[in-house]
Amino acid sequence: MSEKCNEVLAELEAFVDGELPPEKMGEFVDHLHECPPCLHRADFQAKVKEIFRKKCQRASDPPETLIVRVRQTIRSEVRYTDEA
Helix, strand or coil: CCHHHHHHHHCHHHHHCCCCCHHHHHHHHHHHHHCHHHHHHHHHHHHHHHHHHHHHCCCCCCCHHHHHHHHHHHHHHHHHHHHC
């Protein structure tokens, strides 16, 4: 692995998040086009990030019964703490 690869991998997270400074973007992208291992790593990182984004996305509100149970548990814990 070259020194350039180490530099690219150190900033890969910023690149995938779209937070890489514009002045570094051109050189970064050029390296990815020239280095299949770094490109593969960048693609993998982007795919993992996308999977996490989709899986952590809130599809809907929790069921009302769950909300009620959580509130009841919190109230009973607060009462228990107040009594102690």
